[in-house]
Amino acid sequence: MNVVWTPIEGFAFTDILYDRTEGIARITLNRPQVHNAFRPETLEEVMRALRHARFDSSVGVVILTGAGTKAFCSGGDQSVRGDDGGYKDEAGVHHLNALDLQREIRTCPKPIVAMVAGWSIGGGNVLQLLCDITIAADNARFGQTGPKVGSFDAGFGAGLLARTIGVKKAKEVWFLCRQYDAQEALEMGWINAVVPLDRLEEETIAWCRRMLELSPTALRILKTAFNADSDGLAGVQELAGNATALFYMTDEGQEGRNAFLEKRAPDFSKFPRRP
Numbered sequence: 001m002n003v004v005w006t007p008i009e010g011f012a013f014t015d016i017l018y019d020r021t022e023g024i025a026r027i028t029l030n031r032p033q034v035h036n037a038f039r040p041e042t043l044e045e046v047m048r049a050l051r052h053a054r055f056d057s058s059v060g061v062v063i064l065t066g067a068g069t070k071a072f073c074s075g076g077d078q079s080v081r082g083d084d085g086g087y088k089d090e091a092g093v094h095h096l097n098a099l100d101l102q103r104e105i106r107t108c109p110k111p112i113v114a115m116v117a118g119w120s121i122g123g124g125n126v127l128q129l130l131c132d133i134t135i136a137a138d139n140a141r142f143g144q145t146g147p148k149v150g151s152f153d154a155g156f157g158a159g160l161l162a163r164t165i166g167v168k169k170a171k172e173v174w175f176l177c178r179q180y181d182a183q184e185a186l187e188m189g190w191i192n193a194v195v196p197l198d199r200l201e202e203e204t205i206a207w208c209r210r211m212l213e214l215s216p217t218a219l220r221i222l223k224t225a226f227n228a229d230s231d232g233l234a235g236v237q238e239l240a241g242n243a244t245a246l247f248y249m250t251d252e253g254q255e256g257r258n259a260f261l262e263k264r265a266p267d268f269s270k271f272p273r274r275p
């Protein structure tokens, strides 16, 4: 399969690549010299691209991946980890903005697919976990290193992992800091599929194409529903926002607005009171 990727113009990214094919936008972490470890600038760029993909109505699915075949992402770049509570940007300001990206992955109303070759480690593996679907190559290896390098992700990194692979396994992952191959990850329910490395892109595109054939509104609301309970009231807010958006598209919702604008009493009598 020959997929033609077209760069998306208008950005001067240094740490990521951003391109598209059909209705699929692809964001590539592009720091292969450090196994695609992220620094604050990397995460800002991913968030900019993700927001752009979100508001581009011709995009239905987003792929998050890493450059090359050796790594998806090895987490926070330890060489810019500072002593003041975060990772330093080029101006010396400390950030923990992986957490911002985590939330944006969850609240993006379009499915996000992690396409993983090689290492998926530390905060990089948490990003993989947060993606809606993960397709891994047979050379992929997954793990958390926090307790080894003086870090931890006690938010989604622990809680969502426990929901995904079970509490005992999640504790094992974090307490032992072992690495797991793609087949083991698949058996744990950590990822969705393992494919030969040379078919990774083809298979990922096939999964994306399937989602592009389906109702975008149904996928959008299902994504929100999967996150709603673990996001608490913010999750309910998002789910409810979808209901409001749909209601705004109905004659009944529009009657209220029209009556206000026309300075008359609304007439809701023609709308059924469904059982």
Ligand SMILES: CC(C)(COP(=O)(O)OP(=O)(O)OC[C@H]1O[C@@H](n2cnc3c(N)ncnc32)[C@H](O)[C@@H]1OP(=O)(O)O)[C@@H](O)C(=O)NCCC(=O)NCCSC(=O)CCC(=O)c1ccccc1C(=O)O
Pocket (backbone or CB within 6 Å): 033, 034, 035, 037, 074, 075, 076, 077, 078, 079, 087, 095, 096, 097, 098, 099, 119, 121, 122, 123, 124, 126, 145, 146, 149, 151, 152, 153, 154
């Ligand atoms: C991934 C490895 C197991 C791969 O090992 P190997 O194949 O032997 O390759 P190496 O020779 O080790 O690596 C090649 C090259 O890359 C450099 N490198 C790799 N990973 C990193 C990294 N994370 N940071 C900086 N540099 C990295 C490595 O030094 C080599 O460079 P040379 O110049 O060639 O020597 C192995 O590389 C490995 O274990 N890497 C480290 C994995 C790790 O511990 N990552 C950090 C985990 S902590 C984290 O990610 C927290 C971030 C986070 O998201 C977060 C969490 C909770 C709250 C807030 C936050 C937040 O906002 O940050």
